[in-house]
Structure formats: structure tokens, C-alpha cells
Amino acid sequence: MKFKTIKYHFDLLNDKDRLSAFFQAIKDYDGKTSLACDLGCGSGILSYFLSQYFDEIISLEMDSSAYKCARENLADFDNVKVVNCDVLDYEFDREIDLIVCEMMDTALIDEEEIPVLNHARKFLKKDGTIIPKGIINSCELVNMERDYVHWDEHAKYEVFSDAVIYSQFDLLDDIDSEFESTITLTSNKDGFVNGLKITTFTLLNDDLVCGPTPMLNPPLLIPLEKQLVKSNDLINVKLKYIMGNGIESIQTDILR
Numbered sequence: 001m002k003f004k005t006i007k008y009h010f011d012l013l014n015d016k017d018r019l020s021a022f023f024q025a026i027k028d029y030d031g032k033t034s035l036a037c038d039l040g041c042g043s044g045i046l047s048y049f050l051s052q053y054f055d056e057i058i059s060l061e062m063d064s065s066a067y068k069c070a071r072e073n074l075a076d077f078d079n080v081k082v083v084n085c086d087v088l089d090y091e092f093d094r095e096i097d098l099i100v101c102e103m104m105d106t107a108l109i110d111e112e113e114i115p116v117l118n119h120a121r122k123f124l125k126k127d128g129t130i131i132p133k134g135i136i137n138s139c140e141l142v143n144m145e146r147d148y149v150h151w152d153e154h155a156k157y158e159v160f161s162d163a164v165i166y167s168q169f170d171l172l173d174d175i176d177s178e179f180e181s182t183i184t185l186t187s188n189k190d191g192f193v194n195g196l197k198i199t200t201f202t203l204l205n206d207d208l209v210c211g212p213t214p215m216l217n218p219p220l221l222i223p224l225e226k227q228l229v230k231s232n233d234l235i236n237v238k239l240k241y242i243m244g245n246g247i248e249s250i251q252t253d254i255l256r
């Protein structure tokens, strides 16, 4: 099928690993099939996948250009209704069997996945499901070239510790969007560290995990106060951010 799209969504559609992960999770879904919703449907690709399995799909998109593409792309599917709105303002009039929400970004900081799911989950059936099911976040100490928050595409950095898993969420749970944790990392060589690299793994369902792809949670590099470390030093880092409030909400502190 040919999809009409706009630049950002064109890049999303070209990320084959991202699309295959969501396609497989939708194919693997084995619950009830009355109503699915696709939150932040973009140009409508995940609604298209859902259309083969569900009696009805409600697809919500707040960006009007993406919405117009989705409406056109899905016009031939009588079981899909596309609505131009902010999910946070939308009240479903029935309970939902499956929520699909790909408003992902690394550690769910920059996009509204958590606030949107905290709102939409109220309408999910007791035995309902969410795709993705959860996320796992890990971090490493790095020495990085740039001194601002950035995604790792073309970025230069050197890793200074093993990865530590510092948080994991089941998206079926109500989640506090204000995140704060103290993470202990062990340096594995001598030198200066000045950053943290965050890597997010997406759990599509109980059996399917997807690591970073170009358009799904590429690793995020965050500046840290510069510090001389020796191999095997323990470094305690306080990491704070508000999920859904953007990368400006990130704060780090080295605890001594």
C-alpha cells in the first residue's frame, strides 16, 4: 500500500526495525478485538496494521498535517475513525481492548507517552493490553565531545563504565511522570567523564524486546559535571527528569 506522509513521518516509515517490532506485536496480540485505539497515529501506519484484526479502530493525532495524511491513507477502511485532537482532551465513550501508543522517545522524557497513557488507561478494559507493554532504561558513564543534551547520531563519545539498568516501567501501571533516582556506576578506566548515555529498550509484549533504532529511542547523551575518575571508582549520580516535559527537565548531579 502507498502511504501519503510528511518528512518526519516519512523517516518513521522508513525505519524498518521500528515498524517490524510494532507489526509483530500487533500480529501477536491474542486478546479481544472489538476496539483498539492508536494514540498519536501519525500518518496512520499502525492503524493500518490494526485494521486487519479489529472491528473498530479509533486513531487520534493532534498534528493537523499528519492527521490529514492518516485520514487519506485510511479512507478505504470502514473500521478506522481518524480524529484530529490532543489525546489528553479526548474522552472515549466505550472501553478499549487494546491501546497502541508510539509516542516513544528515549526514557520517555521528550514526548507525551506517560501523560497520554495515564489519561487513556482509564478507558482500558480490565483485561485490556497496551503496546508497547513497557520500557527498560540503562545508563553508562561517558566522556562526550558536546556539552549539551543530544541524541547519539553522529555524536562522538567514549564509554567509561558498564551499563546499569536504572529504571523499568510496566505501561499498564499508573506512572508518576516525575522521575528521580540515584545511580551507582563503576568506571572501567582512568580519565575524565562528563556525561551519561541513556539507552532505552522497548518491551513490545512479554516476548518481544526492541533496542534503539534510528527513529525509536536513539541513545541520549546528557552532560554531567566533569570529573577525573580512576578504574573501579564508584560514581553516584542523581538523575532527575519529568517524563513528557522535554529534555529541558533533565537534571544531573554527582554525589560525593
Ligand SMILES: C[S@@+](CC[C@H](N)C(=O)[O-])C[C@H]1O[C@@H](n2cnc3c(N)ncnc32)[C@H](O)[C@@H]1O
Residues within 6 Å of the ligand: 012, 013, 039, 040, 041, 042, 043, 044, 045, 046, 060, 061, 062, 063, 066, 085, 086, 087, 088, 102, 103, 104, 112, 116
Ligand atoms: C513518534 S510519532 C509516531 C507516529 C505513528 N504512531 C507511527 O508509529 O508512525 C508520535 C505522534 O504522536 C503525536 N502526538 C504527540 N502527542 C500527542 C497528543 N497529546 N495527542 C495526539 N497526538 C499526539 C505526534 O504529533 C506524532 O505524530
